[in-house]
Amino acid sequence: xxxxxxxxxxxxxxxxxxxxxxxxxxxxxxxxxxxxxxxxxxxxxxxxxxxxxxxxxxxxxxxxxxxxxxxxxxxxxxxxxxxxxxxxxxxxxxxxxxxxxxxxxxxxxxxxxxxxxxxxxxxxxxxxxxxxxxxxxxxxxxxxxxxxxxxxxxxxxxxxxxxxxxxxxxxxxxxxxxxxxxxxxxxxxxxxxxxxxxxxxxxxxxxxxxxxxxxx
Amino acid sequence: xxxxxxxxxxxxxxxxxxxxxxxxxxxxxxxxxxxxxxxxxxxxxxxxxxxxxxxxxxxxxxxxxxxxxxxxxxxxxxxxxxxxxxxxxxxxxxxxxxxxxxxxxxxxxxxxxxxxxxxxxxxxxxxxxxxxxxxxxxxxxxxxxxxxxxxxxxxxxxxxxxxxxxxxxxxxxxxxxxxxxxxxxxxxxxxxxxxxxxxxxxxxxxxxxxxxxxxxxxxxxxxxxxxxxxxxxxxxxxxxxxxxxxxxxxxxxxxxxxxxx
Numbered sequence: 001x002x003x004x005x006x007x008x009x010x011x012x013x014x015x016x017x018x019x020x021x022x023x024x025x026x027x028x029x030x031x032x033x034x035x036x037x038x039x040x041x042x043x044x045x046x047x048x049x050x051x052x053x054x055x056x057x058x059x060x061x062x063x064x065x066x067x068x069x070x071x072x073x074x075x076x077x078x079x080x081x082x083x084x085x086x087x088x089x090x091x092x093x094x095x096x097x098x099x100x101x102x103x104x105x106x107x108x109x110x111x112x113x114x115x116x117x118x119x120x121x122x123x124x125x126x127x128x129x130x131x132x133x134x135x136x137x138x139x140x141x142x143x144x145x146x147x148x149x150x151x152x153x154x155x156x157x158x159x160x161x162x163x164x165x166x167x168x169x170x171x172x173x174x175x176x177x178x179x180x181x182x183x184x185x186x187x188x189x190x191x192x193x194x195x196x197x198x199x200x201x202x203x204x205x206x207x208x209x210x211x212x213x214x215x216x
Numbered sequence: 217x218x219x220x221x222x223x224x225x226x227x228x229x230x231x232x233x234x235x236x237x238x239x240x241x242x243x244x245x246x247x248x249x250x251x252x253x254x255x256x257x258x259x260x261x262x263x264x265x266x267x268x269x270x271x272x273x274x275x276x277x278x279x280x281x282x283x284x285x286x287x288x289x290x291x292x293x294x295x296x297x298x299x300x301x302x303x304x305x306x307x308x309x310x311x312x313x314x315x316x317x318x319x320x321x322x323x324x325x326x327x328x329x330x331x332x333x334x335x336x337x338x339x340x341x342x343x344x345x346x347x348x349x350x351x352x353x354x355x356x357x358x359x360x361x362x363x364x365x366x367x368x369x370x371x372x373x374x375x376x377x378x379x380x381x382x383x384x385x386x387x388x389x390x391x392x393x394x395x396x397x398x399x400x401x402x403x404x405x406x407x408x409x410x411x412x413x414x415x416x417x418x419x420x421x422x423x424x425x426x427x428x429x430x431x432x433x434x435x436x437x438x439x440x441x442x443x444x445x446x447x448x449x450x451x452x453x454x455x456x457x458x459x460x461x462x463x464x465x466x467x468x469x470x471x472x473x474x475x476x477x
Contacts, residue, residue: 049315052315052317053317054314054315054316054317054475055475055476056472056473056475056476058473058476067220070315070316070317071315073315076312076315076316077312077313077315077316079239079243081243081246082239082242082243086239086242090235090238090239091316092218093231093232093234093235093238094231094232094235094316094318094319095220095316095318096220096221096223096227096228096231096318097218097219097220097221098218098219098220098221099218102218103218106218139218140218140220141218141219141220142220
């Protein structure tokens, strides 16, 4: 269970504080693959980063008893001058992976990078980068995977593979996802949270959520 | 699937700092010259400066060889400047890494400080080795005090850099002032002169500077004939304690906000 307790989050701008959430309390239900829907600037990424612990609320707390991944986006933590393998090892160490060598091989196989795995990431195409980022996170046993648009860059074959991997993991893991691509969302998620004007609403049925979101 | 180890806060800290440190080493020595340049550059400088000063005073400065005199000044001031800069830049440079909740700004600063320390240890060893092969006389009569001054200076630089880095997140203009402030340090820290070169009534202009204390004390620790005037290890130690305390308190108060901007 991930719960937000009285969370207030704002950013300081030259026009005063810009509030994203004001005194928000919300429990994110477990056992669902959830899409976070909301218009631009509604605070999807902020919510994401709060859930992941990458940022902290100005007031209130985020309680989390699960193992949550970092927000997997295109470039997080990947150094362009280091090779795919070195980046993988770094991410593995930070997250406390027990067997780094097996983890490296698993990521290599999943991301289908072959020899490119030993080349600096700056030589990669954006598709290869997103495959690497996604593989790094899916190869670790998390309870919840936070995925931010990454899957939208890979080709059809990789998307299928990513979905299969997530489905296989879904017995004891879930995914929370931000994407503007409804096809992506339909592929990976079964329910939705609509984020509108600092309020969160959970819809058990994905299609209902999408309808509500499109009606905003 | 790769399972994750259950780690306590110390375990996480250790792993993260090690990972960052390995990353610094990997990225820091990326060009072909690598660590070589870190040694060659100060050595060139020392040669030129000690040549100039050697012409003036015949190869010996206050009882120690001019080359050694300059070497201490150069290595220590570079230790200060580079560690300071590394500490000041670390948070901004590694901002993307705070997406991992395990990575906190202090680990990033510590890792880049440790990297600088490693480089400086190599530079000092390289310098000693070079002097040995050039048959230059090198005396280290009190290595323990020397190490203490060296680490004090390192900690002082890192904590000052840390403070500047933290303040810079709120006030970006600090970057520009920081350049302005570090430039003269080269000239007022006793790199190519000694406090003994100055008349005592003007010492107050210079002796507020802990770097000067560190450099003069190190020379004295290596060559007791150099004489220790106008500097004190207590002052150095107190400066280090104050700056470390200050940077840790600022950090404790602001770090969550700092990465949420």
